[in-house]
Amino acid sequence: MITKATQEDVSQLNTLINSAYRGESSKKGWTTEANILEGLRTTEDELSTTILNPKNSILKFTENNQIIGCVLLVEKDQELYLGMLTVSPELQNSGIGKKLLQQAEIQAKELKLPKIVMTVISVRDELIAWYKRNGYEDTGSRQPFPASDVHIPITEEPLEFVVLKKNIL
Template sequence: MITIATLEDISALEKLVNSAYRGETSKQGWTTEAELLSGKRITEDELSEIIKNKENTILKFTDNKTIIGCVLLVNKGNKIYLGMLTVSPNLQNSGIGKQLLKAAEVHALSLNLHKIVMTVISIREELIAWYKRHGFVDTGAREPFPLNGTDAVTHGQPLEFIVLEKTI
């Protein structure tokens, strides 16, 4: 079931997102950033701020009262920014990500927004290919990757974001 996350979900969301992107558990899935970055992907305080901001919506995918997926949607006025699409590492490739993408489109259309934009680390070729298979296109725009002190680029590879967009 996909519903809107609340402040009560912060702890479960923090564990889910960090388990899918960073550390040893993330290596069970194919969306891991553990080989590129160290440190936490997100904190409970950051999630609290996200949820409190009225422009943001986090959709959560719940099964048996456990949050196993989520996606952040940010109303940018003329489009939705999609970020933090997360599926529990041991459940990746089960269709949950596709369902969250579809729910993101429904949410965008409910706000009368017909574009979804997102960023992906440029060297994440398999992830970029997945989004392209789901209708996203490379806009040609690039953005710098923010290093906030807790993240360290591990193989010395320079990182940047590729901007992808989908019209719905």
């Protein structure tokens, strides 16, 4: 079941997101960033602040009272920004990510936003290919990867974001 996350979900979301992106547990799935970044992907404070913003929605995919997937959606002027698409590492390749993408498209249509945009780290070729198979296209635009004490690069490759989009309306 896909529903909107609330403050009560913050702790479970934080555990899920960090387990899917970083550290040993993330290596069970194919979307890990553990080989290029260390540190946390997010924090409970960041998630709580995100949920409180009325322009943001975190959709959660729940099964047996357990959050096993989520996606961040941010309403912008003429687009819906999609970020932090997460599926539990043990359940990746089971269709949950695709269902969350489809729900994001429904939300974009309901908000009358003509496109969904996202950024993906440039060296994540498999992930970019997956989004392309799901109708997203490379806009050709690139954005710098932010250096911070949270997202700590551990690769020699320069990191940047590839901007992808999908027209909805």
